[in-house]
Amino acid sequence: MIQIKNVNFYYKDFHALTDINMQIPDKAVTAFIGPSGCGKSTLLRLINRMNDLIDGTRLTGNILVEGQDIYDKKVEVEELRKKVGMVFQKPNPFPKTIFENVAYGLRVQGMKNESEIKDRVEDAIKKAALWSEVERILNNNATNLSGGQQQRLCIARCLAVEPHVILMDEPASALDPISTAKIEELVLDLKSKYTIVIVTHNMQQALRISDNTAFFYLGELVEYNNTRDIFHNPAQEKTKNYVTGQFG
Amino acid sequence: MFKKLSQKIQVSILAICSLATSVTVILIIIFLFSEGISFLGMKPTEEGYVLAVNTKNNLSSISPELCKKVFDQEVDNWSQLGEKDMPIELVNSDQIATFYSEEAIGSEMEYLDTCYNDYVSKHEGAFAVMPKNYVTSKFKGRIVEVQENSIASLVTGREWFPTAKPIAQFGILPLLMGTLIVSLGAILIALPFGLACAIYMSEIAKKGRRKIMKPLVELLAGIPSVVYGFFGLIVIVPLIQKLFHLDVGETALAGSIILGIMALPTIITISEDALRNVPNAMREASLAMGATKWQTIYKVVIPYAISGITTAAVLGIGRAIGETMAVLMVTGNAANVTFNYLKPVRTIPATIAAELGEAPSGGIHFKALFALGCILFLITMSINLYVNFVSKRRGVK
Known part of the structure; x- marks a missing residue:
């Protein structure tokens, strides 16, 4: 379970998130929706501390992953990120071979046993539903794959480290409809084993794949409920206007 | 009308500038290489001097590097130059005076050519450096050619003595x-x-x-x-x-x-x-x-x-x-x-x-x-x- 308690976040003077409180359940898909600049990606990146890389940011409040406050001084950020993996908006495979891309996370963790690495890589690529497509070309450069394949490779790369949580930042926004469908299918597939948080611009996508949906607007969490209610029976006027496409 | 003309002038100024730059670069390269390449084929012997040996000697040409070794007496036997086993008897304007009396040379060195001629014809091991104008029809020695500068001699030569006399060394x-x-x-x-x-x-x-x-x-x-x-x-x-x-x-x-x-x-x-x-x-x-x-x-x-x-x-x-x-x-x-x-x-x-x-x-x-x-x-x-x-x-x- 991910608990977000009284979170306020600032980029220099800009107040990006205001008093966010929410609990994200395990082994379910939670979608963050909202118009551009509403803070949904910012909140996502707070969960594996990717915002640490940006200068001049400030956080108040607490974020707990599996009961541990991840912004506690004792927490090693590398350990946290092994537990909380991330898939980005644009596919970003390294300019290495397909195999090495997936093996990367294992190697940086100090795994030396080549046969174990091989098994884990194969396992991760299979989980990402990419194995049949790349089985024979594992030593080709990953940048030669199609966009959709690259994104599934990035998911495989993330899975190889065996995270508990997977954060997805608009993982299908740069892909064609067929590749998008494959990614969505994959997300539904992974749900049984992983806690998935997905940021999306595509409301139909949120409806198709998520169990719970959070609607953000101007840095505030407007409404957070199970997906069916958010889309069919929203409590707030703003949510209703957004999900029915009247703004955004 | 005026606008078009001024535009044309501007374009041609730009074109001339870039053309001039390219031509300058090419001219510099041509100049560099024309001077540099003419070095090849020149002989590194001091102007107006020649090398001469006894007629029985078969040596026809010698590399500048070996030549210097002979003068430095690092090489002192003809066998090292692929000839008969005998010592090299070096003779130049300094040494000739020690071999011949002042009378033989003449008070104004007017007989010096005869001395060189005499020495080279009598000593089978002679290796003489002498002024070119001493070589006349009466001369009984044989002229040895110094090999021309080549890319090979340039690149493999281990000595750089561009002002060495009588043979300059151009090993880079x-x-x-x-x-x-x-x-x-x-x-x-x-x-x-x-x-x-x-x-x-x-x-x-x-x-x-x-x-x-x-x-x-x-x-x-x-x-x-x-x-x-x-x-x-x-x-x-x-x-x-x-x-x-x-x-x-x-x-x-x-x-x-x-x-x-x-x-x-x-x-x-x-x-x-x-x-x-x-x-x-x-x-x-x-x-x-x-x-x-x-x-x-x-x-x-x-x-x-x-x-x-x-x-x-x-x-x-x-x-x-x-x-x-x-x-x-x-x-x-x-x-x-x-x-x-x-x-x-x-x-x-x-x-x-x-x-x-x-x-x-x-x-x-x-x-x-x-x-x-x-x-x-x-x-x-x-x-x-x-x-x-x-x-x-x-x-x-």
């Missing part, structure tokens, strides 16, 4: 070696330092610190090379002398250190640019998998930027190879064929700068310096072509 091997070891040393010093600095500036330093460091590094590029040379001479040379207990501190090492410092700005700016061009998505992808900052730098950022870093290194070498003034001041300028960094060496550019003023215009020494210039040009040009090749390949990727 020591100069080439000097240039290469000084440059190699420079890059070995500059590359780790420069790369470390570039990594710090692009990956680690906070914005504010980078804003101070970058202009400082660029300032380094603006210091005149003679100032570097001065610094090297006053600071580094005595330091090396003390540190290694040498008789002289002017060594290849001193040159390498100075050139290393001079190559730093090139290496730092270009490799820093390459590192900063690595998409942030690469760093994020690596960090998101639990890699540390160092792992990200070594396993993702540097491999991604490797062609830019190569370009930086090669351009740094290019800068080092062509550098003249600072090297001239600190390397000691002794033409040695050596791999020892604690010995003085002499580089190609330093040689040209030091000797061009003394070489008579149009003479063989003068042309030899142009030949050196050609070789330097070929080296730096191939470096630039290589950089072009590397960066083009990066563009394709």
Whole structure:
């Protein structure tokens, strides 16, 4: 379970998130929706501390992953990120071979046993539903794959480290409809084993794949409920206007 | 109407400027090579002198290098030149006076030609250097040709004595070696330092610190090379002398250190640019998998930027190879064929700068310096072509 308690976040003077409180359940898909600049990606990146890389940011409040406050001084950020993996908006495979891309996370963790690495890589690529497509070309450069394949490779790369949580930042926004469908299918597939948080611009996508949906607007969490209610029976006027496409 | 005309004039001015630049570059290259190539085919013998031997001797031609060895008496037997086993009896204008009496030579040396003639005809082992005009129909010796300068003799010759008499030595091997070891040393010093600095500036330093460091590094590029040379001479040379207990501190090492410092700005700016061009998505992808900052730098950022870093290194070498003034001041300028960094060496550019003023215009020494210039040009040009090749390949990727 991910608990977000009284979170306020600032980029220099800009107040990006205001008093966010929410609990994200395990082994379910939670979608963050909202118009551009509403803070949904910012909140996502707070969960594996990717915002640490940006200068001049400030956080108040607490974020707990599996009961541990991840912004506690004792927490090693590398350990946290092994537990909380991330898939980005644009596919970003390294300019290495397909195999090495997936093996990367294992190697940086100090795994030396080549046969174990091989098994884990194969396992991760299979989980990402990419194995049949790349089985024979594992030593080709990953940048030669199609966009959709690259994104599934990035998911495989993330899975190889065996995270508990997977954060997805608009993982299908740069892909064609067929590749998008494959990614969505994959997300539904992974749900049984992983806690998935997905940021999306595509409301139909949120409806198709998520169990719970959070609607953000101007840095505030407007409404957070199970997906069916958010889309069919929203409590707030703003949510209703957004999900029915009247703004955004 | 007027607008059109002025536009036409502007266009033609631009065209003329670019044309003039290209033509100038081509003219410089043509000039360099026409002077340099005419060095090949010349004979390095002193003007107006010839070499002569006894008629029984079969020697028809001799290389300048061997010739010098004979004069230095390093080679003192004909068998070493592929002839009969007998001592070489060297005779030149100094020695002829010890073999013949003053009367025989004449009070105004009017019979000197007869003495040479006599000596060469009577001594089977004679090897004479004599004025050309003594060779008349009465002369009973045989003239030995000195081999012409060739690319092979230039590149493999181990002696650089352009003013040696009677046979000048134009072996550029020591100069080439000097240039290469000084440059190699420079890059070995500059590359780790420069790369470390570039990594710090692009990956680690906070914005504010980078804003101070970058202009400082660029300032380094603006210091005149003679100032570097001065610094090297006053600071580094005595330091090396003390540190290694040498008789002289002017060594290849001193040159390498100075050139290393001079190559730093090139290496730092270009490799820093390459590192900063690595998409942030690469760093994020690596960090998101639990890699540390160092792992990200070594396993993702540097491999991604490797062609830019190569370009930086090669351009740094290019800068080092062509550098003249600072090297001239600190390397000691002794033409040695050596791999020892604690010995003085002499580089190609330093040689040209030091000797061009003394070489008579149009003479063989003068042309030899142009030949050196050609070789330097070929080296730096191939470096630039290589950089072009590397960066083009990066563009394709």
